[in-house]
Amino acid sequence: MRQKILELSLLSQCALADNRQAFGRLVEMYSPQVRRFLLNLTKGDAVLTDDLSQETFIKAYISIRSFKGLSHFSTWLYKIAYNEYMAWLRRRSDEPLDPGYDAPDTGPDDDDSRTADVMEAVDALAEPTRSIIILFYCEDRPIKEIAQILGLNINTVKVYLKRGRDRLQQKFSK
Amino acid sequence: MNDKELKTLIRENMRRDPGNPFFTRKVMNRLPEPSSSPAARWIFRATWLACAAILAALWLDFINNSTASPHPILSLILLWSATLFVIYTSLRRAIHNT
Numbered sequence: 073m074r075q076k077i078l079e080l081s082l083l084s085q086c087a088l089a090d091n092r093q094a095f096g097r098l099v100e101m102y103s104p105q106v107r108r109f110l111l112n113l114t115k116g117d118a119v120l121t122d123d124l125s126q127e128t129f130i131k132a133y134i135s136i137r138s139f140k141g142l143s144h145f146s147t148w149l150y151k152i153a154y155n156e157y158m159a160w161l162r163r164r165s166d167e168p169l170d171p172g173y174d175a176p177d178t179g180p181d182d183d184d185s186r187t188a189d190v191m192e193a194v195d196a197l198a199e200p201t202r203s204i205i206i207l208f209y210c211e212d213r214p215i216k217e218i219a220q221i222l223g224l225n226i227n228t229v230k231v232y233l234k235r236g237r238d239r240l241q242q243k244f245s246k
Numbered sequence: 247m248n249d250k251e252l253k254t255l256i257r258e259n260m261r262r263d264p265g266n267p268f269f270t271r272k273v274m275n276r277l278p279e280p281s282s283s284p285a286a287r288w289i290f291r292a293t294w295l296a297c298a299a300i301l302a303a304l305w306l307d308f309i310n311n312s313t314a315s316p317h318p319i320l321s322l323i324l325l326w327s328a329t330l331f332v333i334y335t336s337l338r339r340a341i342h343n344t
Contacts, residue, residue: 092277099270107263116261122269129273190259209256237252244255245247 079145086136095136099129102146105211106153112206113157115195124160128153143220150213150221154203161199193243201236204229294335301328 079101085094106128111121131152132139139148194205200222207213207221215233219226247255266272308321 092274095277096270096274099273103269103273104263104265107265107269108261111261111263118264121263122266122272125269126273126276130276130278133277190255191261194256205256206260209253210260237249240256241247241252244252 083136083139083145086133087139095133098145102149103129105146106149109150109206109211110153110157112191112210113203120160124153124156127156131156143217147217147220150207150211154221190244193240197236197239200224201232204232205236205240208233298332301325301332305329
């Protein structure tokens with residue numbers, strides 16, 4: 073509750089008085105979440121995560137007056153971060169493929185290698201299943217918020233989530 | 247494997263951001279300059295046009311009645327200062343907008 077009041081106060085200071093210091097505090101509050109989300113989306117690329125996170129917060133600052141408060145501020149930030157990542161993916165698809173971003177090979181499964189392969193198995197999923205799995209399991213976001221972040225219907229999110237979950241359960245149940 | 251086990255497995259193995267102590271500063275340094283509201287821009291334009299019109303009228307008055315002015319050199323210095331200031335602000339805005 074206290075966190076929510078502080079967030080509202082900082083948001084109003086940013087939107088009404090263009091208070092940069094207040095925005096700096098919002099960056100400090102939400103950057104760990106946004107950076108973790110982008111780090112998992114970019115398959116662990118720290119430099120790219122840093123760039124996309126910066127772009128996310130700059131876009132948020134520019135359009136903070138358009139934030140109506142209909143969703144959580146964090147949901148709005150995740151949406152901007154996701155859009156930034158998708159824009160980067162589209163830009164990358166115009167360039168020659170970087171071998172570092174190819175879907176990783178999946179080796180034989182045994183109990184010791186199982187945990188090491190978890191994120192590789194998540195990374196091998198196609199979009200938007202991968203993003204949904206990351207948001208649902210890593211970021212602990214409810215389905216309704218995931219639908220808002222990805223701009224999809226709730227039922228569509230449920231279908232993709234089930235598909236991703238089945239694939240992962242199948243892989244790790246062996 | 248049930249959903250809870252899968253969640254635990256993913257959460258235990260997800261990538262964790264080591265953090266960047268300079269991240270907030272980097273973002274703050276890249277924030278764009280605050281832009282004035284449309285109303286403020288219109289007020290600025292209207293004031294600027296009014297000042298330019300008054301300045302032009304003063305120049306006309308000075309040219310026509312320079313001999314009658316009690317302090318012609320002082321008037322000339324003031325007019326040139328105001329004119330150069332208006333030219334400077336216009337050029338600065340034009341350069342900033344490009």
